[in-house]
Amino acid sequence: MKKVMLSLSALLLVGSAAAQDLSGTVTIWSWDAAAKALESTIPSFNKKYPNVKVKVEDLGNQNVYDRGLAGCAAGGQDMPDIYSIENNEAEVFWARFPDCFVDLNTKGADKLVKNFPAFKWTELMAGNKRYAMPWDSGPVVMFYRRDLYQQAGVNPASIKTWEDFIAAGKKVNAKFNNNVKMATVANGQDDEWFRMLANQNGCFYFDNAAKAVTVNQPGCVSALNTIKKLYDAQVVATGDWGGQITNVKAGKTASAMFGAWYEGTIRTNAPDQKGKWGVYLMPASKAGGVRASNLGGSALAIPSSSKNQAAAYAFLENALATAGGQVTMLKSQGLVPSLLSATKDPYVKTAQPYWGNQAIWQTILGTLGDVPQARGTQYFQDARQVMIVVQADYIKGRYKTAKEALDDAAKKISSATGLPVAK
Template sequence: MKKLFLLSALALATAAHAQGSLSGTVTIWSWDVAAKALQSTVPDFNKKYPNVKVNVVDLGNQNVYDRGLAGCAAGGVDLPDIYSIENNEAEVFWARFPNCFTDLNTLGADKLAKAFPAFKWTELTANGKRYAMPWDSGPVAMFYRRDLYQQAGINPASIRTWDDFIAAGRKLNTKFGNKVKMATIANGQDDEWFRMLANQNGCFYFDNDASQVTIARPGCVTALTTIKKLNDAGVLAVGDWGGQITNIKAGKTASAMFGAWYEGTIRTNAPDQKGKWGVYLMPASKAGGVRAANLGGSALAIPSSSKNKEAAFAFLQHALGTTQGQVAMLKSQGLVPSLLAASKDPYVAQGQAYWGNQKVWQTILGTLGDVPQARGTQYFQDARQVMIVVQADYLKGKYKTAQEALTDAARKISSATGLPVAK
């Protein structure tokens, strides 16, 4: 009877959607450019559903997270109809408050599952329930200064592996007297390069069942070994988030590797460098290896306490489940679509003026299907804090090998989380 009831409810909801009879107010909590991007989808949504008022509230990233935790702890009190959540933090909510959010399968999300790459669902699904729908993603790309590469005699098309990247960096050092480096790494501040390289090699802090610490496995060893080679070759600068932007603006780095959302960071912070930048795929660990990874990305969830779930899900379907909605956010704020069909949109195939008229979105979105799955789990921040220190210590010579460093990291992460180290 329960299954029959859910199917009947879904049928009624679908009929209501078709007639455009949904009404009421849908309140969304989000932040910064993400909030602006959501707002850009509202006019077309209201053409379908004129009686639904969408209220996008920009609370700031940390405030959304903190108020979400507080609201769930209070049994769903004062939560919005739609809640923005970063993938890396999502499992904190599913683990601590499994009843705080709606299983979107009951509203029809299971029918949209194959419309998104598998890696985007990994952190949004628990115990067979889909707690959130994929929003933007962070397919990794290498952004580079065309002019600086040309002056150093570097052809980006020839950079296929990390060894090729190091060879190019040595050319750059020679040309500019070590005053321009290939890229900036936040060593001692973050482990984002390790996460990107580990992901491309099919490894992460934890396994996809969130049951073991897997950071000492071969793919992660390869990632950390590569970072040591890059560091020892002297082709990287070191700087935090602000330092990386400063280096870009000053022309002290010729490349930047991040999730594709960094496109907007470069474009808005260095508008005077329009036409000087291009994009190529991240190098592989070996010839013919994977040249794709993901860093960052968010999702939208519907709190169980929402009084307007069907209208909220209709908005999710429009903003996230249609090419129209996803591309509107790409145009508006540079949010990279997770929806696979969006990669076929004509806008994606257009050259972008800032990037020397290169079809950068076609290049970047073309990697979505190649990104290996990875799971942050509820312990993501615990593991990240351990790895930031271990990576920095390894580069300083505290450990003899990457394997030794990651074996120690695994032990510390296991101690912090209670999860066993994978054999």
């Protein structure tokens, strides 16, 4: 027993010494609520590493991306110690600048693989290299107005498929004389609904090997068909990001489907609607089908030019690879954890007053393990711009079928990227 105690004491002393050895400053580039969330983890980090100063710079989302591209193009010049990166833009960096960021496997990230859902790693890797650690995620759910559903005689528990959702939308139309719609879709401005539904169906712009265009595969065809059915049934309105928020504030939309980060958008833009909102799983394409998807989410990477990589990685581990770090950011800014152990934290089961005392995080995080993998590739924005136009044209009736529309989209994406259309 004494030998065990001595060896344990020795280990604690070694760990303490290692913590004391880390010093200097770690600079982080991030944006908005994400930057504030990272700041909220600094106190717990400094308890472990008191000699490291952490400086979070809120540069704005687009500015972080643009300065990152410029820094990598300049060989890592003027880059921070930790770089915030959106998942769907990550592969632009790995493809264009493979030496700009540290392979985190060399720091121990390979031992953390199973601590996160597989879909979160997909876009953070190139070959066997792991260039970033998963941060927040965007599990998709349906946010809904309890009062409007109730007035229209709609029970959210009865909505299990998109056909059920359309039937509920017709009840909402009838009750509110078409002045309230079931949801608002950014048709013509974005293709986020297509991406959410396609991902749910195990389909995306590209295959997971990033070798072929798959946007015209059956799962994507089903997704586009569903959006057309929603429009044909006249149960959805059209609006861009600002228009969607306006409809939420005005009570003109009974539901809003987004990644779970939209929780904060509703809560902060419509504080007067406290207690009127709830959450349920996104409808499935068919009875018994998948009711999970992902939209959005970010990661943290360490530029190879960082002079304080050990301290930077220690920060990543504390903020992202511990339940304490992830839940702190959930409480602080509503950033949805990717770490699977965080889903078991007591806070996740806590009733949320704004959401009618529903334990919404338990519902939301319970879908993480069901989200199909998807690969944005370095050509994400090229494909997205094509799909925005094709989706809008299909809704207008410029294509006879969803398959015809997506065959055209596949050809255009192939032309823009040089990737073949999958057979």
